[in-house]
Amino acid sequence: MNNDIMIEFRNLTKKFKDFYAVSNINLEISRGEIVGFLGPNGAGKSTTMKMLAHLLKPTEGEIWIRGNGELQKLSSHNKDYLLNNIGFLIENPAFYGNVTPRLVLKYFASLKGYPRNKINNRIEEIIEFFGMSDWIDKKIKTFSKGMRQKIGIASAIIHDPDIIVLDEPSTGLDPKARIEIRDFILKLKKIGKTIFLSSHLLYEVSEIADRVAIINKGNLIAFDTLDNLEAKAKKSIIHFELFGHPEENIKSMLKNIEEIVYPLTGISRDLNWVNYIEESKIFQIFFNGHSENQLNILEALLKNGYRIIEFSVPKAGLLENLFLEMVNPEGNLNFNNNNHSNLNNVHKELIVEEVQ
Amino acid sequence: MLFDPKQDEIIVEEFHVERQKVGLRRDLSQIRDTISFEFRRNLNRFIVILLVYLSFFILGILILESSESLGIPIPADSAEYIKGYLDAQFGFLLIISGAAFGGSIIAEDFSKQTSNLLFPKTSKVNLLIGRIISRYFLMVVCLLIYYLLICGMTIIKYEEIPLTILNSFGWALFCSFALLTFVTMLSSFMRNTSMTIISGILITLIVFEMVSMFLSMSGLLDKNDLPLLFILTYYLKIIPESLSFPEQRYNTISFQMIEGEPIEITTWLTPSEIGAFFGLFIHIGVLLFFALLIYKRRQSKGE
Numbered sequence: 001m002n003n004d005i006m007i008e009f010r011n012l013t014k015k016f017k018d019f020y021a022v023s024n025i026n027l028e029i030s031r032g033e034i035v036g037f038l039g040p041n042g043a044g045k046s047t048t049m050k051m052l053a054h055l056l057k058p059t060e061g062e063i064w065i066r067g068n069g070e071l072q073k074l075s076s077h078n079k080d081y082l083l084n085n086i087g088f089l090i091e092n093p094a095f096y097g098n099v100t101p102r103l104v105l106k107y108f109a110s111l112k113g114y115p116r117n118k119i120n121n122r123i124e125e126i127i128e129f130f131g132m133s134d135w136i137d138k139k140i141k142t143f144s145k146g147m148r149q150k151i152g153i154a155s156a157i158i159h160d161p162d163i164i165v166l167d168e169p170s171t172g173l174d175p176k177a178r179i180e181i182r183d184f185i186l187k188l189k190k191i192g193k194t195i196f197l198s199s200h201l202l203y204e205v206s207e208i209a210d211r212v213a214i215i216n217k218g219n220l221i222a223f224d225t226l227d228n229l230e231a232k233a234k235k236s237i238i239h240f241e242l243f244g245h246p247e248e249n250i251k252s253m254l255k256n257i258e259e260i261v262y263p264l265t266g267i268s269r270d271l272n273w274v275n276y277i278e279e280s281k282i283f284q285i286f287f288n289g290h291s292e293n294q295l296n297i298l299e300a301l302l303k304n305g306y307r308i309i310e311f312s313v314p315k316a317g318l319l320e321n322l323f324l325e326m327v328n329p330e331g332n333l334n335f336n337n338n339n340h341s342n343l344n345n346v347h348k349e350l351i352v353e354e355v356q
Numbered sequence: 357m358l359f360d361p362k363q364d365e366i367i368v369e370e371f372h373v374e375r376q377k378v379g380l381r382r383d384l385s386q387i388r389d390t391i392s393f394e395f396r397r398n399l400n401r402f403i404v405i406l407l408v409y410l411s412f413f414i415l416g417i418l419i420l421e422s423s424e425s426l427g428i429p430i431p432a433d434s435a436e437y438i439k440g441y442l443d444a445q446f447g448f449l450l451i452i453s454g455a456a457f458g459g460s461i462i463a464e465d466f467s468k469q470t471s472n473l474l475f476p477k478t479s480k481v482n483l484l485i486g487r488i489i490s491r492y493f494l495m496v497v498c499l500l501i502y503y504l505l506i507c508g509m510t511i512i513k514y515e516e517i518p519l520t521i522l523n524s525f526g527w528a529l530f531c532s533f534a535l536l537t538f539v540t541m542l543s544s545f546m547r548n549t550s551m552t553i554i555s556g557i558l559i560t561l562i563v564f565e566m567v568s569m570f571l572s573m574s575g576l577l578d579k580n581d582l583p584l585l586f587i588l589t590y591y592l593k594i595i596p597e598s599l600s601f602p603e604q605r606y607n608t609i610s611f612q613m614i615e616g617e618p619i620e621i622t623t624w625l626t627p628s629e630i631g632a633f634f635g636l637f638i639h640i641g642v643l644l645f646f647a648l649l650i651y652k653r654r655q656s657k658g659e
Contacts, residue, residue, distance in 0.1 A: 053476040080378040083476060090472035096464075099397055110389040111477040113376030155473060159375060 004030040005064075006163055006194045007052070008071060012061035014047050014218075021047040023218040024061070029163075029196050034189050036209030037198035044218040045198040046091055049167040052196075053088045054079045065163075084112070087161040089169060093152025097141030101132060101151045104140070105158050112159035126154050130184065146177030153184060163194045170204050182208055238285040238297060243307040250276055260300050261285050266293040289313075386478045390486025395494070398457070402494045405453045409502045412449050416441045417509065434514040435599040438521060441506045442528075442596035450532050450592060451560045453498060457491040458539030459553035462651055467548035480651050488540065495532050499525070523598040527632065531591050534636045535560070537643040538588055544650040564589040572621050584624055585635040597626035 007029040014022040022044040029035045039045050050056040052063055054074060063074040065082045074082050095104055102123060109119045127133050130150050140148065149169060156164055166185070170178045178201075185208055189195060199205050205212060212229055214222040222229060246253050254274055262272045266288030275284040287293050298311055376382050420440055424430055431437045462484070465471040474483065503525050507517050539556040546552040564587050571584065584590040605625055612618040627635060 050472075053472075055472070055475055080382075080479070084375065084378055086476075088472075088476040090476070092469065093473055094469040095473070096397055096468075096470065098400060099393075103393070103396060107389060107393040108473075108477055111386050113378070113382050113385070115374065115376070152473070 005071060006031050006066045007196065008064040009048070010062045010064065012048065012051065012063065013059050014044075014051060014056060015059040020218045022051070022058075022215075025215070025220045027213055027220065027223060029194060031162075031194055032189070032192055033210040034185065034195040034197060034208055036205035036212040037196065037215065038200065038202065038205055038212055039198075039215035040200055043200075043215045045200075045215060046167055047218075048215070049088075049090055049165060049196075049198055052086075052165060053090055054083060055090065085161050086163040086165060087156035087159065089152045089156040089164075089166045091167050092145075092171065093148055093155070095140045095148060095151060098139060100137050100139060101154070102136050104151065105154060108155045109158045112161075114159045122158065122160070126158060129187070130154050131180075146173050146180075149173055149177065149181060150184075153181065157188065157193075161193075163196070164188060165196045167198045168200070169197065170199065170201055178204065237313065238283075238287060238294060239310070239312050240283050240285075240298075240301070240308050241281055241310040242283070243309050245281075246276070256304075257283065257285070257301070257306075260304050261287075261297050264293055264296045264300055266290055383479070383482050386482040387486040387489070390478070390483055391490040391493075394487050394490035398491060398494055401456060402497070405456055405494075406498050406501065408452060409449060409498045410505075412445060413441070413502060413505050416445070430513060433518075433600070434510050434516055435518040435520055437513060438506055438510055438518070438524070439596040439599055441502075441509075442524060442599070446528075446595065447589065447592040448561070449502075450528070450535055451557055451589075453495050454532060454535030455539050455553045455556035455560075457495055458536045459543055459556060460549040461487050461491065461540050462543040462647070462654075463546045463552045464543075464549050466654065481648065484540075484648060484651065488536065492533055492536055495536065496529060499528055499532060503528070518599060520599045524595055527591075527595045527598050530633075530636050531595060534588060534591065534639050534643070537640050537647065541643040541647040541650070544647045544654065560589050568624075572623055585627060585631055588639060590624065591627055591632050591636055591639075593624075593626045594629070594632045598629070602626065 005028050007027075009025050009027040012022055012025040012027075013020065025044075025048065027035075037045050037048070047056060051058050052074075054076075064071040065074055065086070066072075067078070067082045067085065072078060072082055095101075105123050105126060106119055109122060110116065114122060123136075127136050130153070132150060132154070135143065135147065140151070143151075153166065153169060156166065169185070170181050173181065182204060185195060185197065189208075197205065197209065206226060209226060211223065211225050213220060254276060258272070258274050261274065262269060265272055265286065267286070271286070273284075273286050276282070277284065285297060287297060294313060298308070301308060376385060420430065420437075431440070465474060503521065507521065510517050510521075538560070539552065542556050542559075543549075543552045546555065568584055568587050568590060602625055605628065607623045607625060609621050609623070610618045611621065626632075
């Protein structure tokens with residue numbers, strides 16, 4: 001068994017009456033990494049987090065957490081022991097308004113068994129870490145959402161856990177506060193913490209996560225490193241422009257191009273497509289993204305007398321595109337003003353292979 | 357130091373501290389910490405309730421003094437004088453303080469969503485025990501001050517204090533705990549604190565009174581060996597009556613209607629000491645059991 005795995009979900013499922021909030025999730029989180037848990041609102045992120053915090057019991061499946069050097073199945077009997085080493089921030093942190101952050105942190109630290117004689121020092125460290133010294137002794141009811149969020153993260157780490165679970169830590173915050181929270185998370189990683197972070201803010205996750213798990217409608221649809229996911233997100237669409245005006249015989253021209261390039265695109269015949277955008281006078285060819293195939297297509301087109309004045313593969317490679325394609329497979333995506341559900345199908349295939 | 361930006365590689369182990377192990381000692385510590393935290397958190401509420409107690413005491417003095425100035429003599433017996441402070445308005449005072457201290461005990465965590473922060477850190481049992489103890493203690497302080505003030509006034513008037521005031525104080529403590537557990541039970545399924553407080557006051561002041569009035573009118577009570585022991589507010593009557601128990605624990609009034617036989621209405625003045633003890637004990641046990649059961653069930657629903 002891998003000694004680096006800190007948390008493992010095995011076929012984790014949560015059903016509310018007939019609705020599957022989380023369905024059959026398998027996930028491993030290793031020591032010292034940041035795993036981003038992405039999904040649109042209502043995808044099942046918070047439900048998963050709550051099951052990890054034992055606030056909800058799974059309908060099926062298991063959660064395994066490393067405790068005392070070995071992975072142990074989370075249950076009602078050992079939850080106090082296993083969750084002792086985890087700091088949670090579940091959804092928007094709400095605090096009692098008539099107390100100060102210092103009092104809250106002190107209370108939470110003592111609840112988690114932090115040594116009494118060290119709590120005050122620990123709070124001072126946290127104050128310094130989060131830059132809270134100006135308002136640590138003021139009543140929480142006067143605080144902004146960003147300040148409350150900082151206290152939320154501070155309360156999650158006050159007892160110095162090895163694993164930190166943050167559910168939507170930047171939701172509703174202004175850009176400055178988001179950057180601060182992101183920096184805090186990176187600092188935590190730097191001191192060796194394992195972080196499981198859920199968010200629907202793609203940019204936030206792409207900035208800090210080592211691996212990303214994407215969940216939609218309760219199903220885990222991808223789990224990989226950012227590099228691999230970005231590679232999959234590559235558009236793989238050739239854009240080229242011809243000299244002159246091809247509108248007069250565009251249909252026959254498209255048919256001819258299809259016959260030339262389909263054997264060279266590197267993808268199965270039924271997923272191929274070639275398209276022409278009238279407004280920009282650009283042709284598009286969907287291919288597998290390999291440069292060798294790209295070169296073969298260019299050579300074939302030139303050989304067949306096409307007078308190409310521009311030929312390129314625009315770099316997209318953003319997590320956002322992959323995310324949208326996966327969570328919205330029915331389309332509604334606009335790739336250069338064209339909807340192509342077959343593109344989505346290809347990506348779905350790629351993801352299915354990866355998850356399996 | 358937690359993090360030094362100049363230091364690229366940080367040895368993780370150096371930050372680790374030995375936390376208290378989970379188990380009974382941790383549970384007891386959590387209860388103690390919750391009590392301490394709740395004292396601080398409920399300080400404003402305590403001050404407000406204490407002011408209400410003081411206001412009621414001043415109101416009691418004004419009523420008794422104005423009666424005296426109108427020529428109505430004060431009771432010859434000091435115990436009867438004290439009863440003047442502990443009659444119906446004192447029951448109302450207990451209900452208000454029970455609702456104020458108990459209303460937020462569970463409902464607040466769900467309405468404000470503070471539960472998501474708290475529950476991964478401690479168990480609901482520990483949280484509930486700590487909160488009940490702390491809030492009950494604050495109620496006890498209010499009660500104690502109220503009784504001390506009564507004692508002060510009694511000494512001024514009679515130069516003595518009846519020892520039975522200790523009985524009364526004991527019953528007041530017992531009854532206030534029962535009221536707190538009743539509101540706690542309400543709080544376990546109510547949506548928010550305000551609703552719990554309002555419902556608690558309405559149920560105890562109106563619903564319970566209506567039920568006891570209906571039972572009195574129905575003529576069923578004289579056949580019942582355990583009268584009204586299922587109505588929580590009935591027990592409050594023992595607080596003033598324990599100063600000097602009446603010879604007969606009920607009053608029967610006969611009404612002659614225009615037609616038919618006269619109607620007898622039985623009104624119970626106070627429960628017996630043994631009945632009140634076991635009745636309150638059972639009430640507290642059942643209410644706390646249901647409060648915890650609903651509290652736990654509410655969590656599993658993921659509210």
